[in-house]
Amino acid sequence: MIWRVTLGVLAFILVVVVGVILYAGGRKFWQGFTGPPAPVAVSSTSVLPPAPAIAAAPAATSLAPSDLSAELADAPAPVESGPCAPAPAYADAAARNAASLTTAAWSVFGRPETGWEVYAPLVAREIGTACAPDQPGFAKALADWRARTGGPSDGVMTADGLKALNILWLRRRPFVAAYAKGACPPGPAPAQLASAAADEGYQTKPNQLRATALTA
Numbered sequence: 217m218i219w220r221v222t223l224g225v226l227a228f229i230l231v232v233v234v235g236v237i238l239y240a241g242g243r244k245f246w247q248g249f250t251g252p253p254a255p256v257a258v259s260s261t262s263v264l265p266p267a268p269a270i271a272a273a274p275a276a277t278s279l280a281p282s283d284l285s286a287e288l289a290d291a292p293a294p295v296e297s298g299p300c301a302p303a304p305a306y307a308d309a310a311a312r313n314a315a316s317l318t319t320a321a322w323s324v325f326g327r328p329e330t331g332w333e334v335y336a337p338l339v340a341r342e343i344g345t346a347c348a349p350d351q352p353g354f355a356k357a358l359a360d361w362r363a364r365t366g367g368p369s370d371g372v373m374t375a376d377g378l379k380a381l382n383i384l385w386l387r388r389r390p391f392v393a394a395y396a397k398g399a400c401p402p403g404p405a406p407a408q409l410a411s412a413a414a415d416e417g418y419q420t421k422p423n424q425l426r427a428t429a430l431t432a
Contacts (some may be wrong), residue, residue, distance in 0.1 A: 234242040242341035287357035300347035312359075314350035324382055332378055339373070341383055349373075 318331040332339075336349040345362040353369030363369035367380060386392050387419035394401045410427040417423045 266399075300345075300351050301356075302355040303356035304351040305361065306352040306371045309355035310350055310352040312372050313355055316373060317349055320375070322378065324375055324378045332373060335378065335381075337386070339381060343386070345381070 252371065274334045292320065296413065301423075316331070320331055322329055322332065324332075329428055333349070339358070340346070340354065343354075343357040345357035352371075358373060358377070359369040359371035362371075362377060362380075363378060367377060387396075391401055404426055408426055409424040410430045412423040412425060412430060414420045
């Protein structure tokens with residue numbers, strides 16, 4: 217009888233000890249998932265790096281018309297109409313210009329266009345000739361102009377040649393000349409604008425220009 221009581225007491229003690237061990241181990245296990253992170257000590261001498269400085273935008277400046285005279289003074293005067301000087305050495309270039317005048321598929325001005333005939337009068341003024349764009353005299357004048365500006369001097373109009381002319385024309389625009397100097401000129405007053413006809417714009421897009429520019 218005594219040994220049965222002793223076994224029961226020992227079994228009870230064993231159950232209690234195992235329960236305590238399991239309880240303690242379980243708490244440590246779950247604290248690994250849900251327990252708060254250990255606090256991080258921050259030294260009182262720690263200093264954060266300073267924020268990078270942001271440069272201020274430059275203030276807009278204004279330009280007087282006289283400030284743009286240098287950019288606008290080099291625009292050539294139109295050549296008076298008259299006989300076109302013969303230039304037989306450029307007959308082949310003239311033939312190629314005549315072919316591309318109404319057929320070239322270029323996108324020099326930001327959108328696809330066919331031919332460059334509409335720009336021929338402005339090109340003739342720039343290169344200093346009264347010759348038609350399909351004449352050898354025009355090709356010779358174009359060759360001379362391209363030689364002065366560092367391009368090929370074969371007298372043939374190409375997309376690159378027209379692009380070089382376009383860059384030159386853009387630089388002469390008062391707004392572009394002012395912007396290159398860091399200024400932002402105000403737009404014209406509404407009273408100074410005139411509306412172009414529907415067939416004068418690209419795909420009948422409405423356009424407003426200065427009246428003097430529209431009648432030029």
